[in-house]
Amino acid sequence: xxxxxxxxxxxxxxxxxxxxxxxxxxxxxxxxxxxxxxxxxxxxxxxxxxxxxxxxxxxxxxxxxxxxxxxxxxxxxxxxxxxxxxxxxxxxxxxxxxxxxxxxxxxxxxxxxxxxxxxxxxxxxxxxxxxxxxxxxxxxxxxxxxxxxxxxxxxxxxxxxxxxxxxxxxxxxxxxxxxxxxxxxxxxxxxxxxxxxxxxxxxxxxxxxxxxxxxxxxxxxxxxxxxxxxxxxxxxxxxxxxxxxxxxxxxxxxxxxxxxxxxxxxxxxxxxxxxxxxxxxxxxxxxxxxxxxxxxxxxxxxxxxxxxxxxxxxxxxxxxxxxxxxxxxxxxxxxxxx
Ligand code: 13P
Ligand code: SF4
Numbered sequence: 402x403x404x405x406x407x408x409x410x411x412x413x414x415x416x417x418x419x420x421x422x423x424x425x426x427x428x429x430x431x432x433x434x435x436x437x438x439x440x441x442x443x444x445x446x447x448x449x450x451x452x453x454x455x456x457x458x459x460x461x462x463x464x465x466x467x468x469x470x471x472x473x474x475x476x477x478x479x480x481x482x483x484x485x486x487x488x489x490x491x492x493x494x495x496x497x498x499x500x501x502x503x504x505x506x507x508x509x510x511x512x513x514x515x516x517x518x519x520x521x522x523x524x525x526x527x528x529x530x531x532x533x534x535x536x537x538x539x540x541x542x543x544x545x546x547x548x549x550x551x552x553x554x555x556x557x558x559x560x561x562x563x564x565x566x567x568x569x570x571x572x573x574x575x576x577x578x579x580x581x582x583x584x585x586x587x588x589x590x591x592x593x594x595x596x597x598x599x600x601x602x603x604x605x606x607x608x609x610x611x612x613x614x615x616x617x618x619x620x621x622x623x624x625x626x627x628x629x630x631x632x633x634x635x636x637x638x639x640x641x642x643x644x645x646x647x648x649x650x651x652x653x654x655x656x657x658x659x660x661x662x663x664x665x666x667x668x669x670x671x672x673x674x675x676x677x678x679x680x681x682x683x684x685x686x687x688x689x690x691x692x693x694x695x696x697x698x699x700x701x702x703x704x705x706x707x708x709x710x711x712x713x714x715x716x717x718x719x720x721x722x723x724x725x726x727x728x729x730x731x732x733x734x735x736x737x738x739x
Contacts, residue, residue, distance in 0.1 A: 422702055430701045434458050437704040443479035445700075446471055448488060449639045450661035450692040455483045455700060462665065464640040465537045466552040470738045472496060473729060481704055485510045485691045486711075490541055493711040494722045501711040504699035508691045510538050512624075515594030516573035518542035524570070528590055531568045534559060535724070538596070539573050541713065545720035550728040553577060553623050553638035558735045559728060560585045576600070580623045580630055598659050598689045599624035603681035608632070610655055610676065617676060620645055621657035629657060646670055659689045 435458070438445060446468050447459035456462050461471045465488065472480055472492035479500045482489035487510055489503040516539055525533060525546060535547035536556070544550060551559040560581060563569060569587060571578040573594030582589055599622055607629065611619060620642050621633040630636055635645045639662050646654050646666045656663060657678035666675050680686040703709060732738050 422706075424698055424701070428701075430697050431458055433701055434697075434704060437701075438481075441479050441704065441707075442477050443481050443704060444471075444475050444477035445481045445483060446492070447483035448485070448661075448692065449643070449665060450659040450689050451483045451695060452661065452693065452697070453664040454697045455695060456661070456664055458697070458700075459483060464552065464554055464638045466554040466638070466732060466738045467640060468492075469495070469537065469552075469725065470729065470732070475499075479704075479707070481700070482711075483695050483700060484508070485513075485689075487513045487538055487540065489711045490713070491537060491725060493713055494541065494544075494718050494725060497713075497715070497718060500707060502703045502707060503709055503711060504696070504703045505694040506709040508694040510691055511597040512536065512538040512573050512594050513540050513543075516540070516543050516592055518546065521572060521592065522546060524572075524592065528568070528570055531570045531590060532563060533570045533572065534563070534589070535572045536574050536577060537725075537728075541717050541721040543572065544724055545717055547572075547724045548727070549731070550724045552728075554640060555728065555732045555735070555737045556581050556623075557584055558737060559731055560587060560589075562731050574624055576626055576630075577623045579627055580636065596624040598687055599657075600626060601680040601682075601686040602626075602629055602657050602678050604628050604632075606679040606681070607655065607657070610679065614653060614655065614676065616651065617653040617655050617674070618649060618651040619655045619657065619678075621678075622659075625657050633657065642666075643669070646673065646675070658687075659692065660685075660687055661689075661692065 445459045447455050447462045469491050473495045480492050481502045485508045489501050493501040533547040534549050537550050537552045569589040571589040572592035575591045575593050578591040618634040620635045623636050643665055647669055653674035655676045655678050660677045663675045
């Protein structure tokens, strides 16, 4: 018997929550998910940080920009989002008439959580005349308080689209913001947020690893802290990191981002070696606990029963869409994304 729990959305909209149903262990979940996709005209979008099984059954695997672009253009009736809440919410903002499903509604994001809307509103009021550029890893409430959204793939282009003398607030990631200040020569005011996964890497252990593997290139996501980014051979979004490993002549890479990306790296370059950058303790902290809440079982259940679903207040949806549209327009003009 299906047990359906009520849950409260991040925007205080009640919604139907996670299904707690014993699964027949003989079910071939890969086949079942494929069947449900066809029967329901559903598209399965997955982020690179999802577990390998989910990536293997997805229709599209990508970074935050690619996923938003796919969500914008899909003709499917249902978008199943194997990622975290802000990603599925972005898909819903772009698709008010489609059903958007997220296998586990508790799949949040430490960066999004680091910027509560009331505090951010007060921060914004302290900086009048500033334009707000927000990283897509934020809630719809923060998006609604922003002028343009960016991802790690397009942030430089988005910043460059703003006149040089225009003061800017960048939120919520202080590490990405500091990296972008260096790259663009701007002096953006930074909100003090960070990603729990990308802040956990041990510089000391990575330095030792580089000594043991002098041939390996160190590649890092810009959500990492400055001392790590300084010693990286390449810094980029997940898609940019993946492309780099495909195109660069090196045969081994130390990868400073969430471990899920290693699946696609290994798949597309089977002869190359990928070493996950070590965290500063012995836990698996470079696995994102939010991303990894989604499992193949939950994915199947959410497609079968069409819940949990992302539901949004319409006024908030409209207000948060404006800065996303701006990002998509600038990205299209610059030929960015996939
Ligand atoms: P990208 O995939 O856009 O690089 O973002 C990484 C990330 O942390 C998503 O939560
Ligand atoms: Fe958020 Fe970091 Fe997890 Fe990405 S990896 S979803 S930024 S907590």
